[in-house]
Structures are given as structure tokens and as C-alpha cells.
Amino acid sequence: MRSISDIGARALKAATAAAYEALGGVSLVSEILGIGISTLSKYASFNDEWRENFIRIDLAVELDRRTEHPFILSTMARELGYELVRNVHGEITSADLSPTGVLRLHRILDDVGHETARAIEDGYVDAAERLAIRRKIALAMQELARLDGFMIGGAK
Numbered sequence: 001m002r003s004i005s006d007i008g009a010r011a012l013k014a015a016t017a018a019a020y021e022a023l024g025g026v027s028l029v030s031e032i033l034g035i036g037i038s039t040l041s042k043y044a045s046f047n048d049e050w051r052e053n054f055i056r057i058d059l060a061v062e063l064d065r066r067t068e069h070p071f072i073l074s075t076m077a078r079e080l081g082y083e084l085v086r087n088v089h090g091e092i093t094s095a096d097l098s099p100t101g102v103l104r105l106h107r108i109l110d111d112v113g114h115e116t117a118r119a120i121e122d123g124y125v126d127a128a129e130r131l132a133i134r135r136k137i138a139l140a141m142q143e144l145a146r147l148d149g150f151m152i153g154g155a156k
Helices: 006-022 026-033 037-044 057-067 071-079 099-120 127-153
Strands: none
Touching: 006 026, 006 037, 006 057, 006 071, 006 127, 026 037, 026 057, 057 071, 099 127
16 A cells, blocks of 8 residues: 555646646657557546556656656655755756846746637637647746756755
């Protein structure tokens, strides 16, 4: 029997889904990792049928490495009561903390809101609108992951 809480399990599944989205969705991740879409979907599913299915550690490491953000690892660390600190001797893909960089991040986040607002204007969000929103979200997640990575191990 696992000792992970329901909240911890849901957090791990949400982190897995976030990593998928940051890489462009489960279909693309399936191609990258060579794992079937149905298997990957189980790892991120909140459905009771797949409640006990979590992503393999080797796949989690590969996802976190490719997204340049430790979505899954940071969630695991929090679940265990730890905090990640980036190895500053390693190569860091840093966030642009200049005023221009912050404005760019603001624009990207704003794009998510604008795309969502446009989609819901008619009270119905179709498949094309969902895809457009998800693409904006994926870009925003990548940019936020860079900022978070800097905050984990950036200048003290």
C-alpha cells in the first residue's frame, strides 16, 4: 500500500500533465519517448481506474530534462518535504530578468487570457479554440519554467 496522499497523487499527475503540455502535448511526447499515448495518458489521468498508475522515473527525468524545468521532480520533492536547489555549476537556461524580458513574459501570459476570452465570447469553446489556447498555455508554461528555474538556482 502506498503512503502517498490523494493530494500528493493528484499533484504528481498534474505535474506529469504539465510536462506533457510544455513539450507540445501527449501525442508529441509519445513520439519523443517512444511510449504509447494510452500509457502516457494513464500517468496523467485523475480517473479512479488509473489512480495507482504513475510515470516511470526514467520517463519523468527525460520529461523534466527536455522541458528545462523539473515539473515532476519538484512535485516529488515537495511531497517529501524537500525544496529543490539547482546546481549552479551546471548549465542554466536563465530567464530574462531585464525590463524587456519581464514585459515579454507579461505579453505571453496576457496572450493566454486574450485567447481564452476570445474563445468563450460565444459561450462555446470548439476544438480549434481549445488547441489555440493550449498552445498559448504551453508557451507560457515554458517561460514560467525558465523563471522558476532561475528562482530555484539563480543568483542569491
